[in-house]
Amino acid sequence: MPGEDFVFEAQLLISAARRLGVRCVSVPVVTRYRGSEGGPLRRSHFRPLRDLYRITSHVVRQVLRHGDVWREYARVRAQRPQVDHGH
Numbered sequence: 001m002p003g004e005d006f007v008f009e010a011q012l013l014i015s016a017a018r019r020l021g022v023r024c025v026s027v028p029v030v031t032r033y034r035g036s037e038g039g040p041l042r043r044s045h046f047r048p049l050r051d052l053y054r055i056t057s058h059v060v061r062q063v064l065r066h067g068d069v070w071r072e073y074a075r076v077r078a079q080r081p082q083v084d085h086g087h
Contacts, residue, residue: 006051007058014062017076025081 016022033042063069 005054006046007054010055010059011062014059018066023076023079023081025083027083 013024017024031044033044066072
């Protein structure tokens with residue numbers, strides 16, 4: 001699977017959606033990163049400008065390679081997302 005860092009996560013979602021027909025929705029979560037050996041919390045390694053550019057350009061390339069963007073968008077929007085709450 002192509003991609004590394006945060007691009008890998010985007011590619012994982014794209015691949016699951018295409019191969020398994022899985023719909024993805026955005027769910028906000030609070031993330032706290034532990035320091036080495038359970039030490040104090042550390043900051044995220046996410047670098048907004050660099051990482052957002054890399055993720056966005058990767059996703060756009062994937063969409064353009066996939067084919068008819070508008071037909072696929074309409075197909076996906078016609079299905080209601082299902083959220084598994086872990087019950």
